[in-house]
Amino acid sequence: MKRILIKNAKIVNEGKIFESDLLIENQFIKEIADSISAKPEYKVIDAEGNFLIPGAIDDQVHFREPGLTHKGDIASESKAAVAGGITSFIEQPNTVPNAVTQELLEQKYQIAAETSHANYSFMMGGTNDNLEEILKTNPRNVAGIKLFLGSSTGNMLVDNEEVLEKIFSSTKMLIAVHCEDETTIRNNVELYKEKYGDDIPVKYHHLIRSEEACYLSSSKAIALAKKTGARLHVFHLSTAKEMDLFTNKIPLEEKQITAEVCIHHLWFTDADYETKGNFIKWNPAVKTEADRTALWQALLDDRIDVIATDHAPHTLEEKKQVYTKAPSGGPLVQHAVVAMFEAYHQGKISVEKIIEKMAHNPAKIFKIEKRGFIKEGYYADLVLINPAMPWNVKKENILYKCGWSPLEGTNFKSRITHTFVNGELVYQNSKVNDTRAGMRLLFNR
Template sequence: MTQKLKNILKSKPFRKRFNKNNFFKKSCIKKNGKIMSLIIKNALIHSKNKTSINSVFISNGKIKKIIKANSTEKIKADKILDAKNKLLLPGGIDSHVHFREPGMEFKGNWKSESRAAAAGGITTVIDMPNNIPSTTTAKNLDKKRKIAGKNSLVNFGFHFGAEKGKLNEINKAKNFAGIKVFMGSSTGNMLLEEEKELEKVFKIAKKKNKIAVLHAEDEKIIKQNTENAKQKNWNNIKYHNKIRSTKAEVEAIKKALKIRKKVGNKIHFLHVSTKKGLQEIINAKKKGKGKISCEVCPHHLFLNEKDLKKLKNFGKMNPPLRTKKDNDFLWKNLLNGKIDFVSTDHAPHLKKEKQKKFFDAPSGVTGTETVYPLLLDQAGKKKMKMQRLTEVLCEKPAEIYGIKNKGKIQKGFDADLVLVDLNKKWIIKNSLIHSKCNWTPFNGIKLQGKIASTIIDGKIVFNKGKFNNKFRGKEIEFQKT
C-alpha cells in the first residue's frame, strides 16, 4: 500500500464516509482510479456436476481467473474474502419483478426491493412496466432508469410496455429486455387483448428483434367469470382459481401461439401456472425453432389452492394458485428443461391492502428474496441438480434476454456472485423480509441453505445480514438474441 493511499485512509473525510459500516471499507475503495481487486478463497465451486474447492480472482468487476486449490500460483489482491468452504454460485437473475417505483412507492421502491433482492442472492432484476405512469413511452422509460440508477442496490434492466395507441413508442425506446403484453387485466391499465393489436406488437417485436413477453390470460373469460362470481357472492379467495380459470390461461396461450405462427416472432410466456397451458407451449416448442420460451414462478411450484385456507388473500396473485397436479407437472418440466427458467413476479402490496375483502384485495406476492433459498433447499434434498438450479436462475434468463457476461462463474464474466451456507437451517419469517411490505407467502417454511454473502461487480454488497448502502447497481445492456 502506497503512503498516499495510507494518508487517504486516515483522512477525516474518508473515515466519516465509511464509519457506519466498517466491513465494506475496502470493497468500495478505488486505487489509482480503478476498482480494487478481490480474491475469494476456499470456495466450493460447482462445475460439470463436480464440486471442488477453488479461489476466484476478481479485478475491475470481472472474473479474471479461477485458481485451483492445488495451484502454487501466487496472486495478490487488495482484499481477500475467505469463503470457509461455502458454496460459490452465480448471482441470480430475476427477470420478472414489479418494484413499484415510480407511482406506487407506498408499496415498495427501488431501494427497499433491491435490498430484498440482494439479501436473497439476486444480483440482477428486470422490472415490469406497469407503474404510474406506465413505462409505455421512451420518456417514461428514461425517467425510470434514472430512479433505478440512483437507488438500486442490484443491477437492473427494464421491460417496455405495449399500450394501445402508443405502440409507436416501442420504436423510440432504447435498451430494454422485452415488450410486455397484458392479455389479461392486472395491476395498471395496459390491457391489450384484441388479435389485431397483438399482431401489431408481434410484428414490431420481430422487426426490433425483441421478445414479446406475455401475461397470458383471456380477458373475456375472466370478465364473464367475475360477473358470475359477483352474482353468486363468491367474495372469497377460494374462488380465484375459478374466476381466472385454467381455460382463461389455455385460451390466451392458444391465441398467442396462433398469431406468433403467422408473424414468426419470438415470444415468452410469463408465470405459466397450469398443466394444460404448459402442454400447449411444449407442443408448440417442437415446431417453434427456438422462438418460444416460458417461465414458472416459485409460488406456482411450492404452493397450491390448499394453502389458501391459511394464506387467504396473501395467496392472491394472477394467475392464481392451482392444484397439486399442476404443481407436479410444472416441477417435472422445470427439471427436464421444457420450462426454460424461474422468475418471481415479485409484486409487493401492503398487509392492510391484502386484508381487504377478496374482490377489493390486490393481486401479487413477494418472491425475489426467497426464490434462491427455496431452490437451494430442493437441491440440498437431491430433488434438483445444482447445475439445473444455476441454469434456471442464472444462465437461461441471461441467454434468452441477451444479457452478456452474466449467469456463470467463468473467466471474463461479471463478478456477480453469491456465497451459500449449505448447512444453515432456518425458517422463512415475515419479520426477516426486507421488502417494504414485510411479508411473504412462504412464511413458516423450513429450509436448509442460506445466502451468506452477495457480491455484485466484484464488491461485497450483502454480508452476514448487513448491506453496503454506498453501492449502486448498474443498468445492464441487452444484446441481440
C-alpha cells in the first residue's frame, strides 16, 4: 500500500482556503485533518504553506493523435499538461481520421490507456450523417458529443439544420459546440483576399472571424437547445455580445446551457497581433480589449462557467505560412494554471474562483466521478503551487512537441512544484517522471 502525507498545505476547495495536512492512500485522498502524524512507511512532503489545489480539468484540448502526430501526441501533450497542473483532459474528435464512429473513438482510448500521463476522455464527433453512431455513445465513459458549427481544423462542419435539430433532440448527452457562422466567415475572407491575396495581415483575423460570425452561430445553437431541451455547452466564447446569451440567475447544477472561456481570450487582444502574428491566430479569433473586459466580467459574475485552453499545437513551419495557409490554434496546457495565477497576482480573480472554474465546474458540468475536488474518498489528483517562485517561459523549458508557446518570454510569479495523478507523484523538480498514471474518466450519468 502506497501512502503519501502532505504536511502544512494551504488547501483550496469549494470557495475556502484552509491550512491542513492530507494523506493519500493508493489512488485516493484518505484523510484531511489539521494534523496527521507521520508513520515510518509514509512518504512525507512538506508543502511549506503553499497552495494545494485539485488538479485542473481541461474540457477542451486537441492532442493530435492519431494522424497529426507531427504536431503533438497524447504522450507529449499530456506530459506538458501535468507539468502545468492539468490532471484530466477532454480531447476533441478532429484528429485523422475524425472520431465519428464508435470504433474510431475507442481506438483513441486505447492509445491513451498506454501513453497518457493525465486522466483522459474523448468527445464523440458529430457530422451531417452519423446520427446512428452518435446515439451509440456510452454516457458512462464518454464525455460528450462535439459539433463544429463553424469549420476549423479537421473539416467536421455540421451545417445541415435538419440534422442539427435531430442530434439536439435525440441525445441526452452533453453537446459541446464550436460556434462561428460559416457563410459570414467565407464572405469576409473573400473581401480581404480581393485586397491582399493570400497574405492577409493577421491583424484582420478578428474582423474575418468576426463578432457577427460568433453571435449568429452561438445564438442559433442556444435557441435550438432551448427548443429541444438539449444539454448544451458552448466552447471558447470570444465576444462581449455573446455574454448576453448566458445567465447567472440559477445554480450551475440547474443550467441546461453552460459556457466556457479560454486562456488566450482572457490574456491577449487584437493589439497583440502586431507582435505575435499567427502565433495567436485562433478560431474563434482573439478580439478587442472591450471583448476581453466583457469576458472577464462574465467569468467573475458566473455567466461563464469554465476556463479551458483549447490547446491546439501546430509546428513552427506551419505557423510561419501566409495567413490563409497558417492553421489556427496554439499550445497552452503547460502554462494555463500559472497564467490564471498571474491574473490572481494582478488582482483580477481570487484563487478560490480559479479553482471553481478550472476544477470544480468542469467536474460538475460533465458529472465526472470523484474528481475536481479535494475530498476524502476522491481520486488524489492534486497540485502544489508556490505563488512566489518566479520563472520565465523559454524554449528550454517548453514541453510541447511543437517546441513553442505563445507565452514565450513571459515571467510568471507562480510555479507548480508537484503534480499527483491518481495518487502518483508524476511531476516534481521541474521534471515529469515516466509513470503513466492517467485513467479513463467516468461520468455519473
